[in-house]
Every structure is written in C-alpha cells, then in structure tokens.
Amino acid sequence: MKKIKIGNTDLEVAPINLGGNVFGWTLDEKKSFEILDAFTAKGFNFIDTADMYSYWVDGGEGGQSETILGKWMKERGNRKDIVLATKVGGETGTHPVDTSKKHILEAVDKSLQRLQTDHIDLYYTHFDDEKTPVEETLEAYDEIIKAGKVRYIAASNISPERLEASFAASEKNGLPKYEALQPHYNLMEREGYESNYAALAKKYNLTVFPYWSLAAGFLTGKYRSKEDLNKSVRGGSVEKYLTDKGLGVIAALDKVAEKHNTSQATVSLAWLLAQPQIGAPIASATSESQLQTLFNAPELQLDAEDLALLNNASK
Structure with a gap:
C-alpha cells in the first residue's frame, strides 16, 4: 500500500486515518480492540484520537478513547508500527477550551499516561481559545518536542488568521511549525475548507486529514428521510443535510457507487482522496463491514x- 508523507516530517501513513472517537462511546473495549486489530491487519497504521474523547459519555474530562487505545497497543506490543495522533485544547465537561502553555504541559503528560507510551507522533491543537498568544502555544510545543514527548504538531479548529499568525511566529522565533491540518471537510461541507484553508494548506505544505469525512454518516446513504434518523445515535446530527442539495448528493453517490459496484461511503472517501493536499480522510467504524x-x-x-457529477451535486 502506498504511504503518504506528512508535511515536512518523516512520518508515513496509509491513506485512511481511523477515527478513535467511538472508542469508549459506541464501542466498548472488546469491540474497539476488534476494530483496531482488523484495521491494522490490512496494513493501515494511522490512528486519530483526542484527550477529550469521550467526555460526553459521563460529562467528565474524557480520556476513554486514549485509555482503550493505550491498552490495545500495550497488549499487542505494536506501538512502533502505529502513527499515533491525539489532540489538546478541546472543551470537556470539566474544562474549557484552553491552548495555554500551562494546560498543554499538563495535558500531554495525562495523554501519555493514558496511551501508555513515551511519545505522540502528531499532536494537534484541537480547538483554539483565541486568547492565548500563538507564541505561548508554540513555546509549549517546543518544550515538549525537545523533551521527546511529541514528534510533530498539527492544527485542527483554528481560524485562518490564527493559523497564519502561528506560521509567522514559528518563522520569527524558531518555534515548531504545524505539519498537518485537520478541517471539517466532506461532500456536504466544502465551502469552509475550500474558501478559507485550501490555499493555506498548499502555501505551508500542510497534509490535510479531513474529519467528519462521511458527514456523521449521512454520506453512507442510510439517511434519506426523517424516519431514518432513528437508525443510530448520530442520527440527529444529520437532519440538517436532509435538503434538496443533500438528497442530490446522495443521488450522485448512488449513481457512482452503482457504476463501480461499491458503496456510497467508499465513493465519498475516494472523492476526498482525489482532492489536492488530502492525505488520509478520518473515518470511524463500528463493524468490520464498515471497515471494509x-x-x-x-x-x-x-x-x-x-x-464532475459529485462536484456539481455538492456545490
């Protein structure tokens, strides 16, 4: 399988990034292990989680996903084979969005403990509090990179202006640079990324790993009416896509999927992989059939x- 090199790093990943948000939420530990085993057995090596996953289960500080992933890597003895991404700064039930140096230095140690590892390959600014100076955030990353706790950094939900300011601060002060970008991007959500971030990704050689690649499951084609929203715990989050445009995208996916004898989800991910700068779309799975x-x-x-069909339907 052809691997993708992340930004200016020496990290190489297979072209699908397994989302760990379901570990400890819709999947218990046993089922999570089964999904992880099946994913890596096919030669895929890139796993994405966050310190806040899955705080919404009990309103606490999260960490369930990292804990399950850490236990799995420890039991399998495969940490060296995994490119591990996690995140810092996101809001939980007990803590606000925070990209201060103090919070990052505390949070990275907690993540490492839960993950049962001595380093994180790719560490994301998950959300930006928009008040901490970007220099302070980058200085925290500089400290933990020099300590060997993190190899490279990346950005997720950061405004274009703060992203540009971060690169300027990195250049001016000799601080670490973001190597990847994790935006909200899929066939139903194109405008935000394509208008505000695509040019920046190209300018700074950022490898892009879109999250919600399947629009919370809408792009699998299983939600076609309001009655379908009860099919999963995520149903409520796709109701907004039940529009003329959304159903038009599903119709286009149906046509392309039938042509290639494949699924709508596969076509949706293949469309992302055909876009410039895209490295590995992030998608979660709760069954081996979804993994396929x-x-x-x-x-x-x-x-x-x-x-052309997919682009026109999703405009």
Missing part, C-alpha cells in the same frame, strides 16, 4: 465524469 468500506476507498479511482 474504508479499505476500499484508496483502491477506487474516480474518473473525470464521476468527479
């Missing part, structure tokens, strides 16, 4: 007709 749709995406080569 992820595995199929890098193998699907959409032609110009497919891409």
